[in-house]
Amino acid sequence: MTTSIPIIAFSELLLVTIQGDVSDEQLEALRAELCERIQVTRAKGVLMDISGLTLVDSYLSRTLVALTTQSRLLGATLVMVGMRPDVALTVVDMGLRLEGVNAVATLEQGQALLRRLALASGQEGGHGHHNT
Amino acid sequence: MPTTPQQSIDQIFTHHEPAILEGWMCEQVAALTSRQDLMSTAALRTQSQAFLALFTLACRDGGLVDITGTPWAPVLDFLADLSSQRAKLGFTPSETATFVFSLKQPVFARVREELGADVGTLVDDLWGMNVLLDKLGLYTMELYLKSRETVIKHQQLDMLELSTPVLNLWQDILAVPLIGTLDSSRMQAVMENLLGAIAKQGSPIAIVDITGVSAVDTEVAQHLLKTAAAARLMGAQCIISGISAPIAQTMVALGVPFGSVDTRATLADALAQAFAQTHRQVVVMEPQAY
Structure with a gap:
């Protein structure tokens, strides 16, 4: 039995921290649990800290895109925080496209981005403003 | 004998x-x-x-x-x-x-x-x-x-080593001025330095200025695009400035898809763009009355 990826709620946001190697099962579980948590907490933003992620494969990047899309459908914006340079280069080298995924370098920037999007929203779901 | x-x-x-x-x-x-x-x-x-x-x-x-x-x-x-x-x-x-x-x-x-x-x-x-x-x-x-x-x-x-410094142009704004001839190994060094600096300082904007670069080939252009794409994944926006007219023509002729990257004519324009993006404004002061 693997441990699940923790989801922490704070100030109307959800914080997901991915550390080290994650299995496909863990990611699958995360997708289901994140949906549930967004619905329960009515969170408008999800900060996904991937600074501890050292390896990325096509499944993981597909999951990131899926998490972004399903969060949006539930009214929350997902922001990736702190991807490492080598991981970013791998993603680019593998030709993986993380389309529609928001990315920032630090948690503060993530919070600021979500705040801005919340202010600008109302008419739209509030995604894609950060030129990703 | x-x-x-x-x-x-x-x-x-x-x-x-x-x-x-x-x-x-x-x-x-x-x-x-x-x-x-x-x-x-x-x-x-x-x-x-x-x-x-x-x-x-x-x-x-x-x-x-x-x-x-x-x-x-x-x-x-x-x-x-x-x-x-x-x-x-x-x-x-x-x-x-x-x-x-x-x-x-x-x-x-x-x-x-x-x-x-x-x-x-x-x-x-x-x-x-x-x-x-x-x-x-x-x-x-x-x-x-x-x-x-x-x-x-x-x-x-x-x-x-000398040719690839990453400068802290402003708070939250990094800049890499490239000068001379770009080749693959140098671009690799630039890319690693820049991405490393972004990760370390969490800067949301990185300007790559190529005013001093005389020529760009397909490989170097691909490296630039790759750097921009990787920076974006790390949460930083890449602005490429100082593309000269001949380089612009070469890029179009080579069919390099630069559309996905922010480009500006000069470093000053790029900085102005960076200020706007980080919600900063440059104000001209009224001259003081003596």
């Missing part, structure tokens, strides 16, 4: 070393008069004396034909040191080779003096000596070139 060429040569060296050294010094000083700035006559004399001593020993023990044997090893080592030393000091290749080749004249003169009567031995000796000194001279050249190559390689590495 007839002597074999080898015996006579090594005797000549043993018995007339000081005279040969004098003659050799004269030759070298005449040839190197312009290089007094790089090496003093005294230092040259010390060097020549040391070489002659080693050379005499090698001639006696190792023969004149095969210079790859153990007896010749000290001579070759000496020449290797000399070549690399002279390459670093700034001697030209011919000046370096002159060290060995200028030994011919005094040696030949001495051999003629000693064996003048015996024409057959004289010709054999001179020929053997000639071939030997040519070999040593070529060896010197080869090592000279090798050490020059090493110097060039070091300089390339230095350039690589």
Whole structure:
């Protein structure tokens, strides 16, 4: 039995921290649990800290895109925080496209981005403003 | 009693070393008069004396034909040191080779003096000596070139490090000014430096300025795009500034998809864009009344 990826709620946001190697099962579980948590907490933003992620494969990047899309459908914006340079280069080298995924370098920037999007929203779901 | 060429040569060296050294010094000083700035006559004399001593020993023990044997090893080592030393000091290749080749004249003169009567031995000796000194001279050249190559390689590495600084242009704004010729290895260094700085400082904006770059090929363009894509994944927006008209034309001709990257004409425009993006404003102050 693997441990699940923790989801922490704070100030109307959800914080997901991915550390080290994650299995496909863990990611699958995360997708289901994140949906549930967004619905329960009515969170408008999800900060996904991937600074501890050292390896990325096509499944993981597909999951990131899926998490972004399903969060949006539930009214929350997902922001990736702190991807490492080598991981970013791998993603680019593998030709993986993380389309529609928001990315920032630090948690503060993530919070600021979500705040801005919340202010600008109302008419739209509030995604894609950060030129990703 | 007839002597074999080898015996006579090594005797000549043993018995007339000081005279040969004098003659050799004269030759070298005449040839190197312009290089007094790089090496003093005294230092040259010390060097020549040391070489002659080693050379005499090698001639006696190792023969004149095969210079790859153990007896010749000290001579070759000496020449290797000399070549690399002279390459670093700034001697030209011919000046370096002159060290060995200028030994011919005094040696030949001495051999003629000693064996003048015996024409057959004289010709054999001179020929053997000639071939030997040519070999040593070529060896010197080869090592000279090798050490020059090493110097060039070091300089390339230095350039690589010097040429890719990541500047903190403003709070939250990084800049990389690229100058000169871009190649793949340099772009790789730029990419790693920039992404590393983004990760370390969490900067949301990175400006890559290529005003000083004369030409960009497909590979370099791909590297630029890759850097921008990776930076975006890390949460930083890449702005490329200073694309010159010829480079813009090349990019279009090559069909590089620059559409996904922010580009600005000048570094100033890029900075203005960066300020706007980080919610900053530059305000012109009213002149103070005196």
